[in-house]
Structure formats: structure tokens, C-alpha cells
Amino acid sequence: MAAISTTAQTPATGPDQTRLALIRAALVLFARNGYEATTTREIASTAKANIGSIAYHFGGKEGLHAACAQHIVETIRGIAGEALDGPDIPADLPPEMAVALLESLIERMVGFIVARPEGGEIVQFVLRELNRPTAALNTIYYGVFEPTHKRLCALWAIASGSERDADATMLTVFTLVGQLVYFRIGREAVSRRMGWKTIGAEEAAAIVEVARFNLRAILAARRKET
Amino acid sequence: MAAISTTAQTPATGPDQTRLALIRAALVLFARNGYEATTTREIASTAKANIGSIAYHFGGKEGLHAACAQHIVETIRGIAGEALDGPDIPADLPPEMAVALLESLIERMVGFIVARPEGGEIVQFVLRELNRPTAALNTIYYGVFEPTHKRLCALWAIASGSERDADATMLTVFTLVGQLVYFRIGREAVSRRMGWKTIGAEEAAAIVEVARFNLRAILAARRKET
DNA sequence: GTCTATAAACAGATAGAC
DNA sequence: GTCTATCTGTTTATAGAC
Numbered sequence: 001m002a003a004i005s006t007t008a009q010t011p012a013t014g015p016d017q018t019r020l021a022l023i024r025a026a027l028v029l030f031a032r033n034g035y036e037a038t039t040t041r042e043i044a045s046t047a048k049a050n051i052g053s054i055a056y057h058f059g060g061k062e063g064l065h066a067a068c069a070q071h072i073v074e075t076i077r078g079i080a081g082e083a084l085d086g087p088d089i090p091a092d093l094p095p096e097m098a099v100a101l102l103e104s105l106i107e108r109m110v111g112f113i114v115a116r117p118e119g120g121e122i123v124q125f126v127l128r129e130l131n132r133p134t135a136a137l138n139t140i141y142y143g144v145f146e147p148t149h150k151r152l153c154a155l156w157a158i159a160s161g162s163e164r165d166a167d168a169t170m171l172t173v174f175t176l177v178g179q180l181v182y183f184r185i186g187r188e189a190v191s192r193r194m195g196w197k198t199i200g201a202e203e204a205a206a207i208v209e210v211a212r213f214n215l216r217a218i219l220a221a222r223r224k225e226t
Numbered sequence: 227m228a229a230i231s232t233t234a235q236t237p238a239t240g241p242d243q244t245r246l247a248l249i250r251a252a253l254v255l256f257a258r259n260g261y262e263a264t265t266t267r268e269i270a271s272t273a274k275a276n277i278g279s280i281a282y283h284f285g286g287k288e289g290l291h292a293a294c295a296q297h298i299v300e301t302i303r304g305i306a307g308e309a310l311d312g313p314d315i316p317a318d319l320p321p322e323m324a325v326a327l328l329e330s331l332i333e334r335m336v337g338f339i340v341a342r343p344e345g346g347e348i349v350q351f352v353l354r355e356l357n358r359p360t361a362a363l364n365t366i367y368y369g370v371f372e373p374t375h376k377r378l379c380a381l382w383a384i385a386s387g388s389e390r391d392a393d394a395t396m397l398t399v400f401t402l403v404g405q406l407v408y409f410r411i412g413r414e415a416v417s418r419r420m421g422w423k424t425i426g427a428e429e430a431a432a433i434v435e436v437a438r439f440n441l442r443a444i445l446a447a448r449r450k451e452t
Numbered sequence: 453g454t455c456t457a458t459a460a461a462c463a464g465a466t467a468g469a470c
Numbered sequence: 471g472t473c474t475a476t477c478t479g480t481t482t483a484t485a486g487a488c
Contacts, residue, residue, distance in 0.1 A: 018453080032358060036263035040482065050455050055483070057453095124357055130414045131350055132258060137414070145415055167420065171436040174416060178408025179401035185411070188356045188363070189371055190400060194393065210397040214444050221443030244471080266464060276473050278466085283471095287464065 019057045021047040027068045031124035035065060035134075069129075069136035072122050073143030079112060084147055089154035098159035099219065105152065106176065106215060107208050114183045115204040123184045149173060160222040172222075176215060183207055245283045247273040253294045257350035261291060261360075295355075295362035298348050299369030305338060310373055315380035324385035325445065331378065332402065332441060333434050340409045341430040349410045375399060386448040398448075402441060409433055 025047035029038040040061050044051045058064040077084055083105060089098075113119045126145075129137040152173045157164035160172075183190055187199060196203050251273035255264040266287050270277045284290040303310055309331060315324075339345045352371075355363040378399045383390035409416055413425060422429050 034260040034263055037260055039480085041480090050453095051482090052455060052484090053453075061482070127353070127411060130412055133414055141415060141418065146419065149419055167432060168436060170420060171432060172440070174408060174412070174419075175405035175436060175440055178406075178412065179404040181408055181412075182400060182404025185353060186356055186400070186404065186407075188359055189367060192367065193372065193375055193400075194396060206393060206397060210394060210401060213394075213447065214398070214401055214440070217444045217447035218440050220447065221439065265462080267462090276471095277464090278473060279471075281465070 018047070018049045018053050022049055022054060022057060022064060023067050023071050026064050027071060027125060028121050030065065030068060031121040031128070034128055035061075040064075065134070066136055066139070068125065069139040072125060072140055075118065075122070076144045080108075080144075080148075083108070084144070084151065089151060089158070091158070093155075093158050095159050095161070098155045099216075102152070102155050102159055102215060102219075103212055105155075106180070106211050109177070109180055110183075110204055110208045110211060113180055114187075114199055114207060115201065120184055120187075123181060127185060149177075152177070160219055161226045162222060172218065176211075176218075179214065180207075180211060244273070244275045244279050248275055248280060248283060248290060249293050249297050252290050253297065253351060254347050256291065256294060257347040257354070260354055261287075266290075291360070292362055292365070294351065295365040298351060298366055301344065301348070302370045306334075306370075306374075309334070310370070310377065315377060315384070317384070319381075319384050321385050321387070324381045325442075328378070328381050328385055328441060328445075329438055331381075332406070332437050335403070335406055336409075336430055336434045336437060339406055340413075340425060340433060341427065346410060346413075349407060353411065375403075378402070386445055387452050388448060398444065402437075402444075405440065406433075406437060 022043060026038070026043045029043055029046065040051055040054050043064070044054060054061065054064055058067055113123055126140055129140060149170070153164045153169050156162070156173055156176075157166075157169055160169075162169050183199070190196070191199065194203075199207075248269060252264070252269045255269055255272065266280050267277055269290070270280060280287065280290055284293055339349055352366055355366060375396070379390045379395050382388070382399055382402075383392075383395055386395075388395050409425070416422070417425065420429075425433075
């Protein structure tokens with residue numbers, strides 16, 4: 001078995017520290033190996049906690065899985081901040097503002113999804129849920145996925161001069177996000193093909209550059225349509 | 227456990243039929259549940275074959291996994307045909323031809339990745355390999371991934387008037403493919419958000435339309451650069 | 453709250469009958 | 471080539487000591 005080199009090695013010390021350590025360890029392991037392939041022993045050992053504590057804190061493996069989903073929602077909402085929790089996008093926002101917001105959001109998403117280590121864990125965890133939905137998917141879908149997509153659609157509609165709930169708008173937003181996600185999930189292939197050893201700040205900047213170029217190009221073409 | 231509704235229910239009859247039935251069943255199950263979460267008993271039962279036949283034909287679970295990777299390469303090369311196995315893209319191909327080829331390739335990729343059921347299994351299988359590479363990834367990477375990407379880069383370079391091995395070219399091709407892959411892996415979220423019950427021919431056409439629009443828009447913008 | 457011991461089920465591999 | 475029986479190890483969940 002390969003050695004485990006996780007960043008979530010928080011040892012259990014104070015009260016409820018065990019709880020958090022278990023969630024962090026479980027998130028990494030569920031993401032990397034999947035729910036069923038992950039054993040509670042492995043989680044407890046990674047979290048430097050006891051096996052019995054999983055039953056105590058979460059009722060069992062399944063409860064721990066649900067807690068991971070909740071943790072993901074809280075983490076993303078914590079990072080996204082007002083970008084997600086702020087007031088609705090006003091319909092009379094100047095288009096230049098919408099473009100600027102879209103660009104900054106894409107830059108932040110690349111930073112989180114592609115460059116940050118937690119991004120990888122979270123993306124993989126969500127991917128597994130999308131492939132085989134459980135109750136955890138609802139938590140994540142309504143917690144971050146739908147609000148994020150709605151917000152991006154609103155910005156895109158203003159920036160491109162289209163309707164925020166038009167099929168083309170929603171699908172285009174999916175393509176914008178999809179291209180970013182791919183750099184995380186296909187990271188192994190991208191690295192091989194690009195000759196990159198790791199995907200750090202420099203590589204992320206190159207990805208942002210291409211993503212920004214694409215955004216502007218598609219936006220310009222959509223504007224011409226109307 | 228959820229009922230298994232696979233298209234790969236070929237019963238074992240003639241000689242070597244067992245072999246193929248096992249590969250098909252394993253591919254579906256490995257893709258859906260992952261390597262470790264899939265039991266050899268489950269595979270044998272789905273393939274309507276005996277457990278012992280896995281050891282006989284493939285030496286064990288791992289050999290069956292490797293055979294699945296080989297099967298994926300053969301399947302894709304069979305579908306892609308001359309688009310993958312044909313002669314190299316000549317550097318003096320007319321740009322309009324390159325654009326037309328790119329558009330038709332994207333259309334075919336959407337058809338396979340998004341709409342065909344085997345597309346889902348294969349994408350998921352490859353995704354798991356990318357997340358946690360084994361020997362199977364090498365088979366797939368050198369069998370289809372790298373040749374496909376190289377070919378798309380060559381076409382893109384001609385169509386956009388850039389260098390086929392420039393970083394921007396290779397990254398742009400990744401974004402073009404990435405946006406398509408996302409519609410498969412994020413299918414559950416896309417369906418929910420779009421209000422689609424399934425993703426069939428009609429929905430695939432809408433995706434092709436957006437992907438084609440993006441392709442043309444980015445291409446037009448890249449051409450203006452030079 | 454944390455830990456150990458154990459129970460009941462299930463895994464992959466294999467040997468050998470047919 | 472196919473199938474059954476069985477071995478050895480590992481899984482989750484639980485009961486109860488501390």
C-alpha cells in the first residue's frame with residue numbers, strides 16, 4: 001500500500017479536536033479512494049484517533065461521510081465569502097463590472113480548484129458524489145453548487161447581454177467552470193503532456209491566462225449576436 | 227444495494243465469450259464503484275460467469291483491471307478510426323479544413339462522451355485512473371490520450387495560426403476537451419440545474435451548439451492576436 | 453470521551469472435481 | 471473451460487472497561 005502523505009494530519013488533542021481530525025482525514029481518504037474502499041481503521045489511524053470514536057461522534061461510517069459533506073459546504077462558503085453569501089446580483093449592474101467580477105471569480109476558482117491542496121480533495125469528493133449520488137450530494141448541491149451557478153449565470157447574462165435563465169447561458173457557464181475543473185481531475189494527464197512536475201503558482205497563472213482569454217473571446221462573440 | 231441496470235449483460239456462451247462478458251461487467255463496475263469497492267463475486271455474477279473464471283482468464287482481479295484498460299483503448303480506436311490512426315496532420319492543411327475537422331471532432335466527442343452509455347463508463351474509469359494512477363493509466367494515456375491531444379493541437383495550430391507545441395495551444399485544447407468531459411462527470415448537477423430528465427440526442431445537440439460557438443469564438447480571437 | 457476485544461460478515465485466491 | 475468448496479485475512483459494528 002502506498003504511503004499516505006496527507007496535509008490533514010491534525011492530531012486529536014482538545015475536546016472536539018478528535019471530531020475535526022476525523023472529518024479531515026475522512027475527507028482526504030474518501031476523496032482519494034472512495035467511500036467503500038476507505039476503512040474506518042484507516043481514517044482513525046490517519047486522524048490519530050481511535051476507531052471507536054467514529055461511532056461515538058458520527059454514529060458510524062455513514063454519519064462521518066455526511067459530516068464531510070457539511071464540512072465542504074462550510075469550507076467553500078468560508079473561502080468564497082460575500083461572493084456567495086452577498087446580496088443578489090442587481091439586474092442594472094454595469095456590464096463592465098460584471099465582466100470584472102467574472103474574471104476575478106474565475107481567477108479565484110483556478111486558485112482554489114487547481115492550486116490549493118484542499119481543492120483537490122473537495123473536487124474529488126464531489127466528483128464521486130456526482131457519479132454515485134448519496135445524501136451528501138444534496139448537501140453540497142444546494143449548499144454551494146446551485147448558488148454558485150446561479151450567481152455566475154446572473155453575471156454572465158449582464159456581461160453578454162443575454163437572459164440569465166436561458167439554456168445557452170446556463171450551458172455556457174457550465175463550459176466555463178468545466179474547463180477549470182478538468183485541470184484538476186485530469187491533472188495527471190495535463191502534467192505529463194505539458195511536462196509539468198507540479199501544478200503550482202506559475203502553472204496556475206498560465207491556466208488563468210488561457211481561461212481568461214477564452215472568457216473574453218466567448219463574451220465578445222455573444223455580444224455580437226444581439 | 228441498488229439494482230444493476232447495465233447494458234453489458236452479455237451472457238457467457240461460446241468460447242472466450244466469458245472473457246468478454248467479464249471485461250464488460252468489470253468495466254461498468256470498476257467505473258461505477260471503483261477498483262477496490264468492486265468484488266470479484268459481483269463481477270462474475272453480473273457477467274453471468276463463475277468466480278473461478280476470473281482467475282482462469284486474467285490471473286486475478288488485477289489482470290482483469292488491466293484487460294479493461296486494453297479494452298477501452300481498442301474501443302476508442304475502433305470508434306475514432308482514421309481520426310486517430312490516420313496519417314499525421316500535414317502542416318500545409320488549409321485552415322478552413324482544420325476548422326471543419328475540429329468542429330466535427332468536437333461533435334463526435336460530445337456524441338461519445340456525453341450521449342453514449344459506454345462513454346460514461348469509460349470516462350469514469352479513466353477518471354479514477356487519473357486520480358490514482360495504476361498501470362492501466364499508461365495503457366490509456368499512450369493508447370488514446372496523448373495521440374488524441376497531439377492531433378487536436380496540430381489542428382488547432384493550423385486553424386488559429388499558432389505553434390502546435392506552444393503552451394497556450396496545448397492548454398487551450400485541454401479547455402476545449404475539458405468543457406465536454408464536464409458534461410459527463412457533472413451530469414447529475416447539469417441535469418438538475420437544466421431541468422433535464424436525461425441527456426439524450428436533443429440535449430447533446432444543445433451542448434454541441436454551445437461547444438461549437440465557444441470553439442469559433444476562441445479561434446476568432448486567437449487569429450486576431452497574430 | 454477514549455480505547456480494547458470480539459463478533460458476524462465478506463473479501464480474493466486457490467485447489468481440485470468434472 | 472467451468473464450477474464448487476475452502477483457506478486466510480480483513481471489514482464494520484458493538485459491547486463494555488476505563
